[in-house]
Amino acid sequence: MISVLLFAGLAEKAGKQQIIIQKDQTTIDEIKIELQEVYGVDAAQNVMVAVNEIYTRGNAEVRSGDTVAFIPPVSGG
Template identity: 50%
Template sequence: MIEILLFAQLQEEAGKDKIQLDIKQITVQEIKQKLQSQFKLSQIEESMVAVNEAYALDDDLVQMGDTVAIIPPVSGG
């Protein structure tokens, strides 16, 4: 199982803060595509992704047992 943690606007759009994928391995880009098609997340492509608390690139592999955090861009003033 791969656990995906969503934050801020992504969490609101998906209606949940955690998603679990029953997949052995998948790339970061494939996770983004899967979430975009399932939940229509507006800022998924601009979001930072961390795998096991280390920032990850789109072609990085995510393995069963990993935790993925997806953090959308934040603006403030």
């Protein structure tokens, strides 16, 4: 299983902060597609992605036991 963590507006849109994906392996792009199709969450633009607390770029492969975090930009004043 792969744990997907959502923060800020992404979590609000999905209605949850954590999603469990029951796969042995997948890719970041496949997770983004599932987030869009199942939860209506658009994680394709301007989102930082970390796998096991290490930021990644591109379409990294993810395996069972990994934790993937989708972190949107944060603004403040």
